[in-house]
Amino acid sequence: MEKVQLNVNGFPQVVLVGSHETILETLRNRLNLTGTKQCCDEGTCGSCTILMDGKPVLGCLTPTVRCVGKEIVTIEGVSSGDHLHPVQKQLVQNGGMQCGFCTPGVVMTAIPYLKENPDPSIDDIKEGLSGNLCRCTGYKKIIEAVKNAAEELNG
Amino acid sequence: MSGPIGKPTPYIDGVQKVTGKAMYTDDYRFPNMLYVGLLRSPHAHAHIKHIDTSAAETYPGVAAVTVGTDLPISFGILPISSDENAMAVEKVRYVGEIVAAVAAETMEAAQKGAEKIIVEYDPVRAFIDPGDSLEVCDPAEQIHSHTKGGKNIHKTAELRFNEPEKALEQSPFKRTGSFKFAGVTHAFTEPHSTIAIWNGDETLTVISATQVPHYLHRNLSKVLELPMHRVRVKKPALGGGFGGKSDPFAHEMITAYLSMKTKRPVKCTFSREEVFINNHGRHPTTIDMSVGCDQDGIITALDTDTIIDGGAYGSFGVVTSYYNGVLLQGPYKIDKLGFRTRRAYTNKPQCGAMRGHGAVNPRYAMEVILDMLAHDAGIDPCDLREKNFLEENTVTVGQLRITSNGVRDCLQAVRKKSDWDKLYGKQPYGRGLGIGCGFYISGSALPIIWNHYPQTVVHAKLDFDGRIVMFSGASDIGQGSDTMLTQIASEELGVPMNYVQLEVADTKTTPVDLGSYSSRVTFMVGNAAKMASEKLRNEMAKAIAKEKDVSTDDIVFRDNKIFTEDGAVDISWEDGVEAALAGRGAIVESGYYFSPKMGGDFKGSGAGLSPAYSFGAFISDVTVNPSTGSVKVEKIWAAHDCGKALNPLAVEGQIEGSIHMGLGQAISEDLRYVNGQIVNANFFDYRIPYSVDTPDMDVTIIESNDSEGPYGAKEAGEGPIHPVLPSIGNAIYDAVGIRMMELPITPDKVLAKIQEKG
Structure with a gap:
């Protein structure tokens, strides 16, 4: 075990972690930030996507010790629910989620994606979300939601 | 409709889901909670000679160890094939079957502790190909002792109406196809997870990722020998099911038992690999199907012989066996129809219900053969289908009662939108x-366990605060049943949706609903919710009518107001609540749903019946x-x-x-x-x-x-x-x-x- 200082959603946190522990495990099991979901644990589904210094990373493949000195943002850090990010708002309004389990990962992928690609085509969005497995929606309404969010952000 | 019914309505739990606040089973943590580690079989088919748990029991952090003989009572979703145990008893029947379990202070200790359990096996012949399971075998090799004729056939479902073989022989056009379908699995994103809590009042609470809290309730009671009134099952937010969470599962029994044994909360969450091993997906299937038609393209007969690979246990397999045949009775009128489905036990994880249960593979076969026949007869494939569609308000050869039927409109819509007539065969x-x-x-018209109860009951409660609380056992698995319940109460009582709150899927507080399977929830729970809401509205209307001296029938509930068209009554919802509750307090009304009696009087006639x-x-x-x-x-x-x-x-x-x-x-x-x-x-x-x-x-x-x-x-x-x-x-x-x-x-x-x- 080793003692590390993390910066999660703007707050410094000191935690004892195992040397092979992933940030997904640390977030869920030590910091009780359960919004980030554990689905495949091997980098195939995108459900555990978080931001490290603004870039999306897979929580299940990122050792916690590598997060030291970085700014970590999880789904809890995006919005407390009063003021939704346009991506979140559009996912709700467009029916871009059903069971909701992949949704935090979709949000954490789409937000940085739209920052880098403010005016994406439908095909661009498909490519941008290609690491996020959703078993419920058939992706159509997720893609539409992200498209609408892009327009809202540009508007 | 003046309320939300019929309007595109975002899910009521949408904001919870996009903000990561929705709580799924694994997101719950309880003080002093233990974790389950499972030991699984490395053999497909083997007798268990000996289990030594001593090293596990003394492993640091392990609080309890359990093996199959601790829970010898079998269970299963269908009472007719309750052939499963919480952990293997005497023998293992597939690679990955759970043999023993531990509860430990940490996940790591649980996993390592389970690995300390030593099991000696005596492997026997494994049946992997379902074809082998259809043959007579050495009794010592039989997967289950209850199968008949020395074979590993779980179920043979067969029905024949009006000699289809004869009609096929005489058909001007006839096609026979041999089809093969790989097994597929649900692959919902939320892994199986369950938490059991042994409460101070000697009751058991199980929070679980399940589509069927009611059947889990029943099976926990059976296996743990705990009366049903001491078992509570709750379903929190659920990350997808598609049929894959519609059985009671071994890990749920084990976790509950370990909680009873340790008197501590215990959690078990599967890895993705374990989710795949648990399977219960669509059966690998082979189908030999023959369909005939006449010169005009009218279907003369259908005959099909199907083998489904069930894996090691029953699950929904008896139903699957029938559905592979009976659900070929639509959308086309076929008066001469026969099928036989044999479900083979094999030494693989069991198959069960998956979206479109039992009907997806035969549908592929049927529709492909119809396409062949259309080409043989020189008829456009859309035209051939249109010629054969069932009418509305009719009965099929196997006594399925068809009521509404929009299949013609469906076909015409896609035919037009796709420019079929211009493009088909010409690209x-x-x-x-x-x-x-x-x-x-x-929705299946018959419940899994035959009884005199309705298929679902919904309670609608109104108290002084003006909120309506709908109590329903319905399980929202992502399909939106919570939103549906809210919409219905809002529609019937004329209040905004945020006046309606829910208590759902909790077998202690909510009336029984059978679960989210067979596409039954909107039809059955929707009807019950509508009835409960209507009764609540009528109770309110009666009180208001008496106070204002108007007819109950004239009172309208709309736009958060209660009024009569002539203006004699014009009050807010809150004033209406006060008038309705005066002298009596909170109102609770109950709605229910029973399917009408239907079906033939032959064996197997219940399969496929739906309202x-x-x-x-x-x-x-x-x-x-x-x-x-x-x-x-x-x-x-x-x-x-x-x-x-x-x-x-x-x-x-x-x-x-x-x-x-x-x-x-x-x-x-x-x-x-x-x-x-x-x-x-x-x-x-x-x-x-x-x-x-x-x-x-x-x-x-x-x-x-x-x-x-x-x-x-x-x-x-x-x-x-x-x-x-x-x-x-x-x-x-x-x-x-x-x-x-x-x-x-x-x-x-x-x-x-x-x-x-x-």
Whole structure:
């Protein structure tokens, strides 16, 4: 075990972690930030996507010790629910989620994606979300939601 | 409709889900909680000679160890095939079957502790190919001792009406096809998870990722020998099911037992590999089907012989066996029909119910053969289907009662939108269109466990605070049943949706609902919720009518007001609540749903009975690359008759999700085994379509307004998967002239067929 200082959603946190522990495990099991979901644990589904210094990373493949000195943002850090990010708002309004389990990962992928690609085509969005497995929606309404969010952000 | 019914309505739990606040089972943590570690079998079929748990019991952090003999009472979703144990007793029947378990202070200690358990096995012949299970074997090799004739056949379901063999012989056109379907699995994103809490009052609470809290309740009670009034099952937010969480599971029994034993909260969450091993997915299937038609394209008869590979245990298999045959009775009128389905026990993880249960594979076979017959008879495939559609308000040969039926409208919608008449058979080599139709139950008319109770009960409560609380056992698994309940109360009582709150899926506080399976929830729970809300409204209206001296019938509840058209009454909702509750306090009204009595009086007549049926017609547009064999589905036009879309946003979502899942089974998903072990138990190797694979989707909702459905509604969750697969298969024929008889349709198979054709 080793003692590390993390910066999660703007707050410094000191935690004892195992040397092979992933940030997904640390977030869920030590910091009780359960919004980030554990689905495949091997980098195939995108459900555990978080931001490290603004870039999306897979929580299940990122050792916690590598997060030291970085700014970590999880789904809890995006919005407390009063003021939704346009991506979140559009996912709700467009029916871009059903069971909701992949949704935090979709949000954490789409937000940085739209920052880098403010005016994406439908095909661009498909490519941008290609690491996020959703078993419920058939992706159509997720893609539409992200498209609408892009327009809202540009508007 | 003046309220939210029929309007696209975002999910009431949407904000919770997009902010990560929705609580799924594994998100719950309790003080002093233990974790479960499971020891699984490395053998497909072996006797257990000895289990030594001593090293595990003394392993640091281990609080309790358990083995199969601790829980010898069998369980299962169907009382007629309760053939499963919490942990293997005497022998193991598949690679990955749970043999022993520990509860420990940490997940790591649980895993390591379980590995300290030493099991000696004596392997016996493993049955991997279902064909081998149909033959007589040495009694010592039988997978289960209860199977008949020395064979490993779990169930033979067979019905024959009006000598189909004879009619087929005399048919001017007849086609026989041999089809093969790989096993596919639900692959919901939330892994199985369960938490058991032994409470201070000697009761058990189980929080679980389940589609069927009621059946879990019953089976926990049976296995743990705990009276039902001391068991409580709660379903929190659930990350997808598709049938894969509709059985009571071994890990739920084990976790509950370990909680009783340690008197501490205990949690068990599966890894993704364990989710694959748990399976309960669609049966690998072989089908030999013959269909005939006359010169005009009218279907003369259908006869089919099917083998489904059930794996080691029963699950829903008896129902699956029947559904493979009886659900061929629509959407076409077929008066001479026969089927036999044999479900083989094999030494693999069990198969069970998956979206479109039992009807997806035979639907593919049927629709592909109809396409062949259309070409033989020189009739357009859409025309041939139209000639054969069942009418509304009719009865099929096996006594399925058909009420509303919008299949013609479905077919006409997609035919027009896809420009079928202009494009079919006329596009360049490599591009094609294909049609497929569908038919599915809107709830099973018979409960799994026969009883005198309604299939669901909903309570509507109103108290001084003006909120309506709907109590329902219905399980929202992502399909939106919570939103549906809220919409109905809001519609009936004329209040905004935020006046309605829910208590759901908790067997202590909510009346029984049988669960989210067989596409029953909107139809049955919707009817019960409507009745409860109407009764509550009537109670309020009676009190207000008495106070204001008007007729009860004249009182309208709308836009958060209660009024009469003549203005004699014009009060706010809150004033109405006060008037209604005066002298009596809170009102609780109860609504329920019973299916009408229906069906024939022959053995097997109960299978496939439903108070209503959904219908659909889909057309796929595909591109086939003849040099690589790759198939790209460019677009799917989907028309589905759901009776009435209570929430069009949710109905579209179900249709689009069905397209996704159907596409996966059609072109890429294939659960593969070597010596009985799953070799692609992960999302790298089990290929599910991702966003880049998703075709354009054009969804049309057809509303046939069923006379018995709530506001006319029928199902939309499962029916839309059926037409997807054959529409793709038939489009490949239009594109390159080959018939794909084996799923998934992978490039190697396409290429081989193209080369074979020359």
